Amino acid sequence: xxxxxxxxxxxxxxxxxxxxxxxxxxxxxxxxxxxxxxxxxxxxxxxxxxxxxxxxxxxxxxxxxxxxxxxxxxxxxxxxxxxxxxxxxxxxxxxxxxxxxxxxxxxxxxxxxxxxxxxxxxxxxxxxxxxxxxxxxxxxxxxxxxxxxxxxxxxxxxxxxxxxxxxxxxxxxxxxxxxxxxxxxxxxxxxxxxxxxxxxxxxxxxxxxxxxxxxxxxxxxxxxxxxxxxxxxxxxxxxxxxxxxxxxxxxxxxxxxxxxxxxxxxxxxxxxxxxxxxxxxxxxxxxxxxxxxxxxxxxxxxxxxxxxxxxxxxxxxxxxxxxxxxxxxxxxxxxxxxxxxxxxxxx
Ligand SMILES: NC(=O)c1ccc[n+]([C@@H]2O[C@H](COP(=O)([O-])OP(=O)(O)OC[C@H]3O[C@@H](n4cnc5c(N)ncnc54)[C@H](OP(=O)(O)O)[C@@H]3O)[C@@H](O)[C@H]2O)c1
Numbered sequence: 450x451x452x453x454x455x456x457x458x459x460x461x462x463x464x465x466x467x468x469x470x471x472x473x474x475x476x477x478x479x480x481x482x483x484x485x486x487x488x489x490x491x492x493x494x495x496x497x498x499x500x501x502x503x504x505x506x507x508x509x510x511x512x513x514x515x516x517x518x519x520x521x522x523x524x525x526x527x528x529x530x531x532x533x534x535x536x537x538x539x540x541x542x543x544x545x546x547x548x549x550x551x552x553x554x555x556x557x558x559x560x561x562x563x564x565x566x567x568x569x570x571x572x573x574x575x576x577x578x579x580x581x582x583x584x585x586x587x588x589x590x591x592x593x594x595x596x597x598x599x600x601x602x603x604x605x606x607x608x609x610x611x612x613x614x615x616x617x618x619x620x621x622x623x624x625x626x627x628x629x630x631x632x633x634x635x636x637x638x639x640x641x642x643x644x645x646x647x648x649x650x651x652x653x654x655x656x657x658x659x660x661x662x663x664x665x666x667x668x669x670x671x672x673x674x675x676x677x678x679x680x681x682x683x684x685x686x687x688x689x690x691x692x693x694x695x696x697x698x699x700x701x702x703x704x705x706x707x708x709x710x711x712x713x714x715x716x717x718x719x720x721x722x723x724x725x726x727x728x729x730x731x732x733x734x735x736x737x738x739x740x741x742x743x744x745x746x747x748x749x750x751x752x753x754x755x756x757x758x759x760x761x762x763x764x765x766x767x768x769x770x771x772x773x774x775x776x777x778x779x780x781x782x783x784x785x786x787x788x789x790x791x792x793x794x795x796x
Contacts, residue, residue, distance in 0.1 A: 450523065451475065454568035457775055458511050465500045465779040468514070468566075470772045476571040483532055483577060484524035485540070485570045487795045488588035489767070491517040492782050493596050493624065494713070499560055500779065505714075506554035507561045516542050516558040517595035518565035519580065519588040520795075529574040537582035539752070541745040542596045544576035551741040566775065568795060578749050581756045589792035590762035593624070594751060596742055597790065598762070601629035602751035603743035604688055604710035605636070608736060613637030615685035618675065618702060620665070620695060622649045625712055627763040627789040629688050630657050632751070635758050638686075641678060643671055649788055657763065665695075672701030683707060683733075691716035693723060696737075700729040708736045763789030770795040 456473045478484045496514055498504040522536045532538070541547075543556040558564040580591045605611040616639040619626035630640050634657070641661040644650045650662035663674045675684060683704035689696060694716030699709050718724060730737045755762060765787045768778035775793055782791050 455770070456513055456567040459500055459514050460511055462500060462502045462508070465497060465783055466776050467500065468772075468775060468779070470775075473567075475569045478524050478526045478571050480526045480528040481573055481575070482526045482571045483522050483529055483538070483574045485518070485520040485538060485572060485577075486523045487518045487520040487565055487568055487570060488537075489519050489592045489792050489794045489796075490515050490565050491589065491593040491595065491597075491624075491764070491790050491792045492778060493517065494715075494782070495596070496559065497779065497783050504560065506557075509561055509563070512559065513563040513566055514559045515564045515566040516560070517592045518570065518795075519591035520570065523569075526574070532574060532577070532579065537580050537588065537591065538577045539580055539591050539595050539748070540570070540572050540576045541578070541748050542599060542742045544573060544745075546742075546744045547575065548744045548746040551744070554741075557742070566793075576745060578745065578752055580752055584756055585759050586755070586762060587764070589764045589767050589790075589794060591752075592792060593628070593762050593764050593790040594755060595748065597624045597628045598632075598751045598755070599743035599748040600625050600712060600740055601632055601688070602747050602754075603740050604629060604708075604712065605633060605686065606750065607740070607743060607747060608738055609708055611636055611638055611686060614639070616641065616679060616682075617686040617688070618684040618699075619643070619688045620690040620699075620713075621715070622646075622653055622788045623690065624763075624787075624790045626688055626690065627653070627657060630659060631760055631763060632754065633686075634658055635754070635760055641675060641684060652788060670698065672698045675702035679704075686710070688712055693718040696726060697724045697729065700733055700735065700737075703733050703735045706734050706736075708738060711737065711739045764792050765789040767792045767794045769793070
C-alpha cells in the first residue's frame, strides 16, 4: 500500500477557492480504528459556509474539509471486531454522537475536526456503519446519506415518527429536501416541495414523483397554497430550510400538532419583522424542533431503509478528485443550480 496520500486543506477560509492540495502521510490505525480508503465524498451547504467563514460553529485552523464519505476498509486495528477488509463503510457526521442528541458542536468532521477530503481516513470503528456494497447504489450515493440522510431521517423519525399517508412539505430543492422527499415517498407519505424555480419543480415532479409543487417566489404566501392542496388540514411535517424568514409561512402551513423541523438558515427575517415563534407554536399546538444532524443510530436506521428499498439517492453530479475538480464542485454547489447532492469521486 502507498505511504502517502492527497489531502485538501482550507488555509485562510476567505473563499471557496482557498483550498490547497498537499501530499501527506497516510495515518496509522490505532488498536480501535479502521483505515478507510475513500471512494467518494459528498458536499453540503455547510462546506461552503466553512470555506467562507460563515459557519456559526467552531472550525479548526487549516482544517481538512467535508464531513461525508463512503470508502472501503483497507486495514483493521487489532481490537476491532465485526469488520473485514473490503467492507464498504460510511462514518457518522459527528463520530462521537453514537445515540441520542448531539452534546456539543466540537465533533463534526470537516469543521472542528479534520474531515474527509483526502484519500485515507483512520477512524474509531465504533463510528462506522457497513453499507451493502452489493446494492445498486454507488459510493457517491452512500456518501450523500451521511449528513443529509441523517438530517432527513431525524426530521421524519427522530421525534414523532412519520406514518404512511401523512403529508410532508420540503422547502427548496437542495440536498436535504430531495433526499427527504425520496425517503418520505418510499415510506408512503404525500409530498409537497417548494422552489424558486418552476423548471426545478417540474423536474422534481417528473424525476422524484413529488405530489405537489409551489413556487415560493411567485407565491410568497405559499401557506395559502398548502391549505388549498390539503383541503384546510395543513401538512404533518415540514423541512424548515429558510429559518426565521420562512417560519411564519411554515406554521401557517402545518397541521394542528404537526412537526416543523428547523434545519436550515437560508433566509433570515429582518429584525423588525422577526416572527413570534412562541405564539406561532402555541397557535397550532405544533412541535418546532431544532435538528442537529443526528446520531449514528439514526444513520444506521436510514442506511437499512435505503438498502432494503434500493432507493435511488439523488446525486445530481460528480466531480473528479483533482484540484480543478474539487474547486469546480464547490463552485457548482455555490451557484445553487443543483437539485439534490454534489459529490467528488476520490477513487
Ligand atoms: N440542522 C442540520 O442538522 C442541518 C443538516 C444539513 C443541512 N442543514 C442546512 O439545511 C439547509 C439546506 O441544506 P442543503 O444541503 O439541502 O443545501 P443546498 O443543497 O445548498 O440547497 C439549498 C436550497 O434551499 C433552497 N432555498 C434557499 N432559500 C430558500 C428560501 N428562502 N425558502 C425555501 N427554500 C430556500 C433553494 O432551493 P431552490 O433553488 O429550489 O429555490 C436552494 O437550492 C442549509 O442551510 C444547511 O446548512 C442543516
